[in-house]
Amino acid sequence: MKKLPLIKLELCNPIIYQKDLTQAEGGEMLLCFEVNPAQGSSIEPKKELFLGNLVFSGAKAPDSLCDLGASVPLCDVLPKISEVSKVILPIGHYLFVQSRGNTPLKQEEWLDLAIEQQKDGLWERNKLANLLYIRFLYEDEAHVTQVFRPIEN
Numbered sequence: 001m002k003k004l005p006l007i008k009l010e011l012c013n014p015i016i017y018q019k020d021l022t023q024a025e026g027g028e029m030l031l032c033f034e035v036n037p038a039q040g041s042s043i044e045p046k047k048e049l050f051l052g053n054l055v056f057s058g059a060k061a062p063d064s065l066c067d068l069g070a071s072v073p074l075c076d077v078l079p080k081i082s083e084v085s086k087v088i089l090p091i092g093h094y095l096f097v098q099s100r101g102n103t104p105l106k107q108e109e110w111l112d113l114a115i116e117q118q119k120d121g122l123w124e125r126n127k128l129a130n131l132l133y134i135r136f137l138y139e140d141e142a143h144v145t146q147v148f149r150p151i152e153n
Contacts, residue, residue, distance in 0.1 A: 006120040008151070009096035015089040015135075017058030027104075028060035028137040030089055035130040035149075043122050045115055055131070058087035089133050089148065095121045098146040104136050105145040113147050127152040 017030045034052030039045035097117050099105055105113070114132055121128055129150035137144050 005097070006117060006124075007096045008126075009094045009148070011089065011091055011094060011148075014091050017060055017087045017089075019056060019058045019085050019087045027143075029135070030058050030087060031134040032056050032087070033132045033134070035128075035132050037130050040118070040128060040130045041122070043119055045118065047111060047115060050111065050115060051132070052130075056087045060137075089135065093151040093153075094133075094148040095126065095128065095151060096146065096148055098144055100142040100144050102143065104143045110134055110145050110147060113145075114149065117147055117149055121149065121151070 015030070017028075032055040034055055036045075036049050036052050039050045095117050097113055099109075099113065114134075118128060129152050131150055133148040133150075135144075135146040135148065137146075
């Protein structure tokens, strides 16, 4: 896998997903994992110990509820959707890296990206939170896998 540039990203708007939706529109999904605290602060983490528990998973809700017999834009409905059914990539500062290809990255591959991202981030003296967000989407005729790691202030 080629070396991808480390980007500091300021996410100004949250990205909202529906928790445990079985049919993701266009395959867009978000996973959030805990990072093992000891491994999450190491410049040479052990890959097999890096990931902790899956905190949540979610899939992109459709842009409208037409499939449910309504023609109401989702933005009009979101406030009414139970907070329990939402998962969010929150506003904040992140280390960010993405890969584009013919297929989404497998866990082994995005985990390698996350570890390289951590090494570069720690080398640049960033303090990283022990969460890892993995986002899968399809755009511009390519599968995109994005890795977000929150930067603590």
